[in-house]
Amino acid sequence: MEFSSKLIEQAVGHFASLPGVGKKSALRYVLHLIKQENQEIINFADVLKALKTDLKYCKNCHTISDNDICEVCSNPLRNQQLVCVVQDYRDVMAIENTGLYKGVYHVLGGLISPMEGIGPSNLTIDSLISKVSTQQITEIILALNATMEGETTSFFIFRKLATYNVTLSAIARGIAVGDELEYTDEVTLGRSIVNRVPYNNSLAR
């Protein structure tokens, strides 16, 4: 795609670097922005810069937060001995939306991925270990994606925590609610049979 303006080319380049955005969509965004009010664009640009300078992370669980300690970690009604390990902020939001989890979180900030050059030291795994060794934590729930990177990271954490007196669990893999058995892939269906759970009223809700 050739542009008659260097500025447009730069702007399209920036938008096209976002995940899942191609040059055509990027150009559409840029042409949309050109038509907006001056102040709107200035605010947009300022917020972008602020993302790097003003964004704070919870000192306990590393999630994005406006305060030093996030709302979940500072909530006395949450079980501080139950820690759910997730990849990023979006996963915290997803689990919070279920309304069924009453523990706290630990945000890794990514997954181990040699392909992308992300090793254990780039994540908050050390912080998790020191949390387990210094605080009273009874259970760690591994809630990472069922991908190669997710499984690798889970296994790495499992090995690191093996010597500590803490229960390690992983979220259940199985057939999604509403899905049909015959269309489920073999690996998922197999896991859902191996990891079957006692039937009780709470499942029949």
Next chain:
Amino acid sequence: MEFSSKLIEQAVGHFASLPGVGKKSALRYVLHLIKQENQEIINFADVLKALKTDLKYCKNCHTISDNDICEVCSNPLRNQQLVCVVQDYRDVMAIENTGLYKGVYHVLGGLISPMEGIGPSNLTIDSLISKVSTQQITEIILALNATMEGETTSFFIFRKLATYNVTLSAIARGIAVGDELEYTDEVTLGRSIVNRVPYNNSLAR
């Protein structure tokens, strides 16, 4: 969607205001940007601001250009008497990509749309009229979208130019190259029969 950070909420709001971007995609973009280098984000923000302050438009055809007169208008090999009227910069790019048009353009900057509060005075129609009345222009090609707004705008320009000695034409509507007759909608198929063209070698390329 509830966010634990006001800054994230603002950033997501800005991205979600782009056409076709929802809050989930917007959050994905924001979390991607957070992981980028500082300088990358600063450049992005600066380019956004520059869109409003530094962007130049061709004084002749109103397309986006780095110079006062764009490359097409200043090209002596282009036929300055043939003007193609388009909605915006993207259409200029699309037609240029065909490599088959040797005239110049006139970018309206939008289409007449009472629903969106866009009237003829918001577009560069006056500039087109004055161009026709002062310059030596033989043909105006209307290349606007085949939508309600596009047809309205075409008709408005047709009425405005009726008293001038200039040929008005519209791009052909018909079955796309490679499409099959039986799956084409009736309106398009009907138009393609009414507006049939003499068969010659150039069509058989």
